Amino acid sequence: MNEHDLNAALGDLARRGADDQAARMRDGDGLSAGRVASVAGRRRRRRTTVASAATLAVVGAAVVAGAALGSAPEPQPAAPRPTATSTPTPASTSPAPAPTATSGDAGTLPAGDPTLPFGACGALADAVPDVPFDDRWSIATTLASPEAAVGGGLQLTTRIDVDIPQDWSPIGVGTGIWPGSGPELLVLRDGVVVGTGDLYGDVPAGLEGYDVAASAHSAVYQGLLPLVSCTDGRPLPAGQYALVPTSLVLPLGDDPATAERVRTEGADAVAAQHPDAWRRVVGASLDVVVVDGRPGRLPDPVESDDRAIVPEPSCGAPLVPSAGRMLTVDVLAPGTVRSGVTGSSAGALTYAGPGRLRAAAQTSPAYWVLQDGLVVGGPPAMTDGDHAVVDVDRSAPLAIAGPMDLRACDAWGTPGDAPLPAGEYTVVPAVQVTGGEVRTAEGARELAWGVVTGKPFTLVVE
Structure with missing residues (x-):
């Protein structure tokens, strides 16, 4: 399976999601562009943000959600953070099974506040978007499972795509900038933002340039999203939720010289020159259910080294096997x-x-x-x-x-x-x-x- 096959699978996925969303909007129970766009969370303060732009390139998601070896393993959620800004608790390696978590262990959900700005914890789904919504991009997201235990998380894959017309001529979006951490993932309950995050967690990620001439999509992001309240960082209680992927994107036009500037000057420097040109991309919402149950645990990471990566084999020579476990x-x-x-x-x-x-x-x-x-x-x-x-x-x-x-x-x-x-x-x-x-x-x-x-x-x- 090459990248083109996988790209087609992901494109089909994105189109199905968009068609489903359009049908739901016609039925009166979907999220309008403005309403969906309005619930994207703000970036963490420790990371560069688009709100202060001056300080601010795959595999398809249908097959990356789990291993192709027999049954896919259950997602292993990360330990929830005690607060929204604290350092994550180290993952446990105890062989004892994790205790069953219940809604009694959960945190407090924010109340909906119509006065809160776009992206704030507790903002309503119809809050005013921070930047204009733009449908020249899409976000495809898949879940390994729509169900997670209290104190657990969602195993998912997600990717931003530039939606190129049928004649393959981009219109003003051939070059641009987006966050290197991938889409932001918003958790809503009853039309209120109750959780925000991305797959990078506390790993810093700046801005990245894209160039449609090289690739019309971002990297494929795969990982675990902890389901925690944006109020106190504790687990979300059992119940029905919606997961909405969103991202800020900065279109810079179709001039190849602009792409070269991004490469030579850096994405942050170029973005600082266009503080008012950011646009918001929103993907189709996905239904999620949180249940009382036993969340899994992430294993401790192994040492980060190169022993697993060896020279490519060559004819007539011995083969050097990988030695590391990373x-x-x-x-x-x-x-x-x-x-x-x-x-x-x-x-x-x-x-x-x-x-x-x-x-x-x-x-x-x-x-x-x-x-x-x-x-x-x-x-x-x-x-x-x-x-x-x-x-x-x-x-x-x-x-x-x-x-x-x-x-x-x-x-x-x-x-x-x-x-x-x-x-x-x-x-x-x-x-x-x-x-x-x-x-x-x-x-x-x-x-x-x-x-x-x-x-x-x-x-x-x-």
Whole structure:
């Protein structure tokens, strides 16, 4: 499955969401653009905000919500913050099961106040938007499950898309700026903002430039959103809620020179020159239910290092396996395949480190073939379309799927056009990771370029 397939899946998802929202509006029970736009929360004070603009580039969401290995694991919610601005409580590693949480453990919900400004905790759904609403972008969001326990969170994927007309000519939005933390996620109950947040939590994220010539969408963000009250940071009580994704976007037109300015001067500097040009994007609302139950726990992060990333294998040489646990690859391994027949494969790339991982990652497993300890075959050459920019935390594996196409090494020392001959081989799955960095509260650290290898398995080619 390459990026174009995944982009199509996500685009279909966004259109279905928009059609559903339009139907609900016709029926009188949907959220109007103004009402939906008005409930987006404000950015944390510690982060640069669009309100003070002067101080202020994938995989599809339909397959990234969980691993493709058997049953997807339950989302593991983060420990709730005691207050909205305090440091998160470290995740527990106790083997004892988490206690059942009930609404008695929940925090206080804000009362709706019609005098509050746009985005404030407790603002009404029909409050005045902070900046004009604009439908030249959309936000696609999927939930692993619409249900979460009190004290838990929602495992989700989300992405901002530039809605390009059918003639593929952008209109004034070819270049722009948006938050590097991805969409903000608003939780509403009875038309009142009761929770706000994003998937970055307390990890700092500034502004990022986008260029439709390179990509018409943001990174795919996957992670866990804690469901806590914006009043006191305690868990939301059991009940019915709505999740509304939203984002501020700064369109800068279609001049390639502007995109170059963003690259050379930086997104923050360019944004400061256009303080009144920001627009608000809003995605379709999703129904969410919070129930009394047993929330899961995030594991402690493993050490952030490069031992999991090794050089890409090459024909005629030994293969260097991954050694670290920060990134791991698992696949459903076949026992037998027919020579020259392309099969399908599925697996998962799991990030287990601190903070968030931002990287261009291969969207399907690659397979390297060994005999007598040397590489004798591998996958066909990959293109940019076989990768996507992903932004993930350690709450769930990233699903990867695609063809299993095994090629024999040719006289040029690369996997060529000839199928792998019949025989028994050792096969090592791998995922290429490039341009990656780990982002934590302490800052960002670049990762080495290379591949992450999985557990070898024996394969018979008939």
